[in-house]
Every structure is written in C-alpha cells, then in structure tokens.
Amino acid sequence: MPTSHFSSLVDIPVPSLPFLFSQRATWLCTTAALIGALLVFEQSVYRYKKKHLPGATWTIPIIGKFADSMKPTMENYMAQWNSGELSAISVFNIFIVMASSNHYSRKILNSPSHAEPCLVNSAKHILMPDNWVFLSGKEHVEYRRILNTLFTKKALSIYIGIQDAIARKHFRQWLADAAKDPSPKPIMKTARNLNMDTSVRVFCGNHIPECGVVEISEKYWDITRALQLVNFPFALPGTNVYRAIQARKAAFKWLEMAAAKAKIAIANGAEPHCMLDEWVQVLQDPTYKGRKDFSDREMAMVVFSFLFASQDAMSSGLIYGFQHLSDHPEILAKIREEQYRVRGNNVDAPMTLEMLEKMPYLNAFVKESLRVKPPVTMVPYRATKPFPISDNYTAPVGSMVIPSFYNSLHDPEIFPDHDSLTPERWLDPNSSANTNPKNYLVFGSGPHRCIGIEYATMNMALVLATASVLMDWEHHLTPESEEVEIIATLFPKDGCQLKLTPRPRP
Numbered sequence: 001m002p003t004s005h006f007s008s009l010v011d012i013p014v015p016s017l018p019f020l021f022s023q024r025a026t027w028l029c030t031t032a033a034l035i036g037a038l039l040v041f042e043q044s045v046y047r048y049k050k051k052h053l054p055g056a057t058w059t060i061p062i063i064g065k066f067a068d069s070m071k072p073t074m075e076n077y078m079a080q081w082n083s084g085e086l087s088a089i090s091v092f093n094i095f096i097v098m099a100s101s102n103h104y105s106r107k108i109l110n111s112p113s114h115a116e117p118c119l120v121n122s123a124k125h126i127l128m129p130d131n132w133v134f135l136s137g138k139e140h141v142e143y144r145r146i147l148n149t150l151f152t153k154k155a156l157s158i159y160i161g162i163q164d165a166i167a168r169k170h171f172r173q174w175l176a177d178a179a180k181d182p183s184p185k186p187i188m189k190t191a192r193n194l195n196m197d198t199s200v201r202v203f204c205g206n207h208i209p210e211c212g213v214v215e216i217s218e219k220y221w222d223i224t225r226a227l228q229l230v231n232f233p234f235a236l237p238g239t240n241v242y243r244a245i246q247a248r249k250a251a252f253k254w255l256e257m258a259a260a261k262a263k264i265a266i267a268n269g270a271e272p273h274c275m276l277d278e279w280v281q282v283l284q285d286p287t288y289k290g291r292k293d294f295s296d297r298e299m300a301m302v303v304f305s306f307l308f309a310s311q312d313a314m315s316s317g318l319i320y321g322f323q324h325l326s327d328h329p330e331i332l333a334k335i336r337e338e339q340y341r342v343r344g345n346n347v348d349a350p351m352t353l354e355m356l357e358k359m360p361y362l363n364a365f366v367k368e369s370l371r372v373k374p375p376v377t378m379v380p381y382r383a384t385k386p387f388p389i390s391d392n393y394t395a396p397v398g399s400m401v402i403p404s405f406y407n408s409l410h411d412p413e414i415f416p417d418h419d420s421l422t423p424e425r426w427l428d429p430n431s432s433a434n435t436n437p438k439n440y441l442v443f444g445s446g447p448h449r450c451i452g453i454e455y456a457t458m459n460m461a462l463v464l465a466t467a468s469v470l471m472d473w474e475h476h477l478t479p480e481s482e483e484v485e486i487i488a489t490l491f492p493k494d495g496c497q498l499k500l501t502p503r504p505r506p
Contacts, residue, residue: 042093049095049396055088072486077377081407086393094121095399097389098378102411102439104389105403108381110446112136114388115381115401117448122226122241126248127308131301133448144451146290147302149282150275151455157353158272159202160458164350166201167463170194171470178500184476186495187322192315193217198459199310203303205274207258207265216254216307219247224312227488248304255300263296276303306452314456316375316489317366321464323496324369324421326475331423332468335362339469345506347469351462359465364423366461370442372421375489377406379444405441414439469506474499 046059080087081100089096099105108115116136119127127133132143149155174190196217200208208216226244235241262276272278276299283292325332342358343349356363380402387395395401410418414436415425425433433440443450450456467473475481480493 046090046095049399050088051393053086053088053097053393054084059090074377074484074486074490077404077406081404086390095396097395097399097401099389099401099403100407102408102441105405105408105441106438106445107389108387108401108403109379109441109444109448111387112140112447114385115383118380118382118400120227120380122235122244125235125241126223126226126244127305128248128301131305133305136447140447142290144447147451150279151452153353155275155278156454156458158278159275159455160351160353160356160462162202162205162274163198163459163462164466166198167194167466168470170197171467174500175471175502182499182501184474184497184499186497187319188491188495191318191322191496192311194463195315195318195459196220196307196311199307199314201274202455203275203306204255204258205262205277207261207274207276208254212254212257216251219250220307220311222247223308224488227308227312251304251307252297252300255303256296258303259296259299262299275306309450309452310456312487312489313375314459316373316491317370317456317460318463319491319496320373320375321366321369321460322467322473322498323475323481323492324372325365325464325468326473326498328421331365331421335365335465336468338362339465340506343469347505351466353458356458356461359461360427361423362461362465363457364426366457366464367426367440368421368423370457370460371409371415371440372419373484373490374405374409374442376442377486377490378402378404403441405444408439408441411439470503472501472503 043058047057080089080098085099085101085104087098087100089098099108117133118124119133124131124134132140132147135143170190170193178185197213200213200216222240222243226240235245259276262274262280266272266277266280266284270277272281279294279299282288283294325335338359338361339347342355380400383395383397383399383401385397387397387399387401389395389401409415412418414432416432425431428434438445443453443456476497476499478494478497481496483493485491485493
C-alpha cells in the first residue's frame with residue numbers, strides 16, 4: 001500500500017468505545033424519558049377525567065381494563081356497578097363512565113342533546129355509518145315515525161302467521177333429531193337458527209331463497225362476536241371486525257335483492273306477506289304523507305339493523321325462557337293450562353293476535369323471564385358534548401357513557417325477592433312492578449327505545465307457548481347451568497342442555 005494512502009487512513013478519527021456507549025445511553029435515556037412522560041400524561045388525563053368517581057386510582061398503561069373486557073363476567077359487572085351510581089374505567093384510552101342507578105341510566109338514555117348511541121366502537125364499521133340507528137334529533141324522529149308503520153296491529157297480524165309456521169317447522173326437526181339421539185343437547189345453536197329463520201322470513205318473506213337464509217344465519221355469528229363491548233379496533237384480515245364486515249356484505253346482497261323483489265311484487269298487485277311488502281305498500285298508500293324514496297340499499301340497512309337488534313337479544317330471551325320453564329314446572333303447568341283453554345285443546349290451530357291477548361299468564365311470564373335475565377344489560381352511548389350527568393360530575397366530550405339495565409330490573413324495592421321468577425307480580429295492576437314502569441328497562445328508554453317491542457315479545461310468547469303444547473323438555477343441569485356467558489347478550493354458559501320428547505295431545 002502506498003505510504004500516502006496509509007497516512008490518510010491513519011488520520012481518520014475513530015470514535016472511542018466510551019463515546020459510543022455514551023451516545024447509546026443518551027438515546028435510551030431520551031426514549032425512556034419520553035415513554036415515561038407519555039405514561040404519566042396518560043395517567044394524569046385519566047385521573048383528571050375520573051375526578052372523584054369510584055374506579056381504579058391508576059389505569060393499566062395503554063390497555064386499561066382490556067383483559068376484563070375481552071372476557072366479561074357478570075361478577076365483574078356487578079362489582080363495577082356496586083362501586084357507585086357512577087363509576088369510571090378506561091379501556092385502550094377510551095374513558096368510560098358506567099351508570100348503575102335507574103336515575104342516571106335513564107338520564108343518559110333520555111339526553112339526546114348530550115349523548116348518542118354508539119353501541120360499540122366497531123358498530124359503525126359493521127352496520128354502516130349512515131344506518132338509521134345512528135341518526136339523532138329531528139332526522140331520527142322522522143325516520144322512526146316511518147318505521148313505526150311496520151309494527152302496527154295490522155302488520156303484526158301478518159308476521160304472527162309466519163312465526164307460528166316456522167316455529168312448528170323447527171320443533172318437528174328438534175323432535176326428529178331427539179328421536180335419533182335422546183341424550184340432552186344444548187339448544188344454543190338450534191334456538192338461534194330458529195330465531196334467524198323467523199326473522200329473515202318475517203322481514204323478507206320468500207324474496208330470499210333458502211340458501212340465502214342459510215348463508216345469513218351461518219355467517220351472522222361473526223357479527224355477534226364483533227359486537228362485543230371491546231374488540232381489536234381495526235378491520236384487518238383475520239380480526240373479528242373484518243369477518244363481521246364480510247358477513248354484512250354477504251347479507252346485504254340478499255337483503256337488497258329482497259327489497260327490489262318486494263317493490264316489484266307490490267307494484268304487480270300482490271298482498272303483503274312480509275315486512276318489506278308491508279313497507280312498500282305503506283309508501284304507495286295515497287294517504288301516506290312521509291318520505292317515499294327509499295332505495296334498495298336503505299331498506300336493506302333497516303332490515304339488517306332489525307336483524308342485529310333481534311337475533312342475539314331474542315335468542316337469549318328464548319333460551320332463558322326454555323330454561324326458566326324447565327326449572328319451574330309449576331309455572332309451565334299454568335302456561336299449559338292457559339294454552340289448552342284458549343286453544344280449545346286444538347294444539348294444531350295457528351296462533352293469532354286475538355289468542356295471545358287472551359293469555360295474560362303467558363305474557364306475564366315472558367315479561368318476568370326477560371326481567372330476571374335481561375338479554376342486554378347495558379347499551380353504550382358517546383357524549384357528544386360535556387355531559388353534566390350529576391350535580392357534581394360532568395362526563396368529558398367523547399367519553400363513553402354506559403347506562404346499565406340490570407340494577408333497575410333487580411331493584412329490591414320495586415321487585416321484592418328480585419332474583420326469583422314470579423310472573424304473578426305482573427298480574428296485579430297495583431303491584432310495585434306495574435306502578436314503576438320506569439324500572440323496566442329491558443327495551444331501553446328515550447328516543448332510541450326498541451322500536452320492535454311488540455314484535456319481540458310476541459315472538460317469544462308464541463314460540464314458548466307452542467313448544468309447551470307440542471313438547472316436553474327436561475333441563476340437564478351442569479355446573480355451568482347457572483353461570484352466565486356474555487356474548488353481546490346473556491346466555492347460559494352450558495348452552496341450556498335439554499332432553500326433548502313429543503308431548504301427548506290433550
């Protein structure tokens with residue numbers, strides 16, 4: 001190597017080893033300081049928002065109560081509700097105010113100028129951000145007024161015939177399966193299938209082929225799993241939210257087709273045979289003065305929202321209805337006596353609205369079963385502005401405010417022996433249960449109260465009533481029978497295992 005080149009290399013400064021270590025240490029210290037500052041800031045913001053509310057003094061960095069939210073339990077919910085009328089938690093830096101009392105829960109539900117339903121963070125991705133359920137103010141009121149026409153007595157008289165026929169079809173299959181294998185089986189899946197079949201046929205009639213009903217039913221479980229209170233927030237392939245969006249796209253294909261077919265059928269003079277038919281006929285009525293220009297997509301979104309509202313909640317109600325009746329044979333005996341009397345011992349006669357109105361004990365049982373095990377224990381709202389929930393606490397804008405229903409439904413002052421199943425409490429017009437309707441929050445309250453209350457209770461009553469005269473069922477108790485699994489709504493952890501046999505005719 002030439003001497004000049006060697007000399008130039010010798011003159012290149014080489015950082016000393018201590019200098020390299022010092023530079024790395026400075027970078028690590030700076031990074032640690034930034035992370036520490038962010039964590040301190042996170043805790044400070046949480047404590048500032050929380051103020052004096054009960055709740056953890058410090059939140060787990062970044063994730064907060066994420067672990068508890070991934071596997072929610074009634075025990076954890078009860079502990080949170082019992083900590084105070086208002087309490088605070090944080091999940092992935094979403095600040096949440098939980099309301100446990102009837103007063104504060106109703107205040108959230110009845111304050112549309114301060115809070116709007118957000119259901120869960122993933123809801124708008126799944127249901128579509130322009131779905132009517134997310135409307136507020138005058139626009140929501142007008143839309144709801146139109147949809148109320150789908151739940152008139154005339155409309156319900158159409159739906160009840162469909163409900164009766166589908167329930168009997170599924171019961172025949174249940175009994176055929178039980179004849180092949182008489183061992184107890186969980187009814188979680190079969191009840192959900194019955195409910196989905198009923199909902200799709202009531203809403204869409206025969207405008208959707210059988211393969212479409214099967215596809216919607218099979219894929220809907222992906223939607224249920226994505227509507228937990230907490231989910232991974234981004235719709236990346238493989239996540240619950242991503243799978244739910246794909247399930248929604250599959251359902252929309254069939255629902256838009258059904259809306260288009262309903263328009264053609266009614267235009268050709270057909271009588272309404274489902275909810276979409278009834279909707280189209282209402283729009284064509286010369287006396288109707290509301291909006292008429294609903295696209296196939298808009299009608300599909302409404303039907304999809306009804307599927308969302310009915311599938312999990314009604315399935316939960318039905319499953320617990322079967323379990324409650326099996327565990328209380330004295331109540332089941334009274335329902336059967338009423339059924340035989342009203343039906344004139346003709347168990348093959350389809351149910352009608354007039355018959356249901358003559359079954360007060362059945363209706364009292366449905367109301368009580370839903371009170372004891374409400375399918376939905378809470379509905380998340382989001383504060384659209386600083387929300388003065390109480391005299392000494394204001395929920396920050398953007399925070400989630402969650403009214404709970406369970407405590408109102410189990411208030412011992414309103415419902416003596418509140419954990420017991422007592423249909424008779426609804427038969428006395430002067431009972432504390434009947435004189436305090438504000439506590440019966442099974443279907444919510446305020447401008448976003450469930451629009452299909454009559455439809456939901458009618459379906460539950462019809463299914464259980466018809467089952468009571470066609471089948472006997474025995475509840476196979478397991479260690480998990482009384483434990484609650486929360487999958488968007490409440491279900492018995494063992495799926496309610498029943499042994500089914502045909503019931504002799506009277």
